[in-house]
Amino acid sequence: MQSKVELAKVRDFGEIINDTFLFLKQNIKPLLKYFFIFCGIFVIAGVISASMYQLKVTNTMNSISNGTYNNMEYKPSFFSFIGPELFMTSTFAFLSVITIEVTILSYIALYKEKDKAVPTTEEMWGYIKYYYLKILGSSILLHLLLVIGFVFCIIPGLYLAPIFALVLPIMIIENTSFSYAFNRCFFLIKENWWATFGVMVVVWIIFSVCRGIIVLPTSILNIISLITHPNKAVLSVPGAVITAGVQQLSLVFLMIPIVALSLCYFNLTESKDGTSLMDKISKLGTTTPDTDLPAEEY
Template sequence: MRLAFTQEADFRQRRDFGQKFSATFDFIGAHWRGLGQALLYLVLPAAILQGIVTGLVQNQILSKVVQGSGTGTNRLRQMAMVTEMYQSPFYWANIVVSGIFIMLLVLTVYAYVKCLLRPMPSSEPISVRQVWEVVKQEFIGSYLSYFGLLFLVGIGFVFLAIPGFYLSVAFSLFYITKVVEGTGFGETCSRCLRLVRGKWWSTFGLMFLMTMMLGIALGVFGGVLSSIVYFLAGSFGLVHTSEAGSSTGLFTVIISALTGLLNMFIYPPLLLALAFQYFNLVERRDGTGLHQLVGQIGQAPAPVQNAALRPDEEGEY
């Protein structure tokens, strides 16, 4: 039986590995319209802007490669390109805009989930205004946390890479934890480490398979979009012109903008899968959902779960 995900009890459940996947796509099937509307209003402008800025950076690098070909040694050319890239305003603008895009995407998905954590079932749809209120409240702290997490994971990779790899998986639950529990940076980091203790491989396996699936989808759709844009550009004579550099730059910017738009719809399933992993781990550790069901006895029928059909053990995953 598919859940409608209209109340908190639908989220706070123990789920095995396969059930997290099914819950992710059941959620998308139930809420694609409301979540998609929130993404279009709140994330679309940042997605297009981030794609354009990324395309400008790539175009600048390509132009330097063309200009520097045949002059000096490879090492000197590479050093000159790196120096000019760091001096470019587009490079630093890309870092800022990419962080804004990532935060808006992540917070919009998790704000939508938070708005659905209602004590009783409700058919009332989640509005963009409700989502925006949560995003607005969490944005500054989450944006600063983005760079804090990059610093911590980077430090971890310095020490034989193993700590960084561990932290990158553990902190994948950072933003759903922060949005739902309303904790600060340090407390959220500690909470993530406690939640994944003993369940690190489960979290890693979920991330790996979902990322692989989304990577294939992104490659396929990205290739189709690139082919369509290249065909249209060739039809209008934008590729084979005397100003090849400018036409190539325009083509790069368009492809980057479309890729940013595609990312906006590709990555929410990964974020939702991590959200269900978070609720699964919280339920296993704290039993929050069970406590809520006990408190609702006499108020509403509690859902019956068959332990034989919903195993608690995940094995290695």
């Protein structure tokens, strides 16, 4: 039987990618369970709001194509494509991403704390309700800083992206404040920026490909609909719900970059602090050896 993934461990680039998928393989059932329990409400809300927005866009395009925009009662414009539906869609999409991040990071923190045991629903809920608002506020602030960085010739934004990606894992796994995590991420990534950036690029490409494969069938059907009805955009209510549902459910693949970034965090902390080694030394003579570890490690 394959031993469970040791989180606190120094890894090279290839090991981070391999252990990301190994961790997901070993924990996929509880991760999916908690995804639907804690993220399901935002996924459903996202499906409803996205369906409403897609139907609104379709109706607006039909009005423009058949000339009813000349009617004084309805004059579609650029602003016809934005409104409460778009605002709700964007809001629930953002909240879904935040909830997924908090859920997966809470699972990883508890997994390490419980020595590779699957956390209970009560333990997960305790972590999520404690960290959610903290992570939400921190994420908004980090996104604003990244936007400012990209405005300044893009390069500062690219430089800050892998650094800021470590803030949320630090806050939850180390149970720290935003200010401490913000300063610590710069310390951890020093001399390791390129390796962390490389992992980010690879896992986000994998995430995009996986999500694209899931979303592709509905996109093809929409394209066929446009070809067969060139003068009228056709999208039924069931079609809008299915399209939005597939898009929302594909967010489950966010587990890949979140787990990978967590392993990057553990790699950096072990390289800088060696906390896992110190814990093992302090436990010598007080606990039985971990049978999952190779013989040479104890």
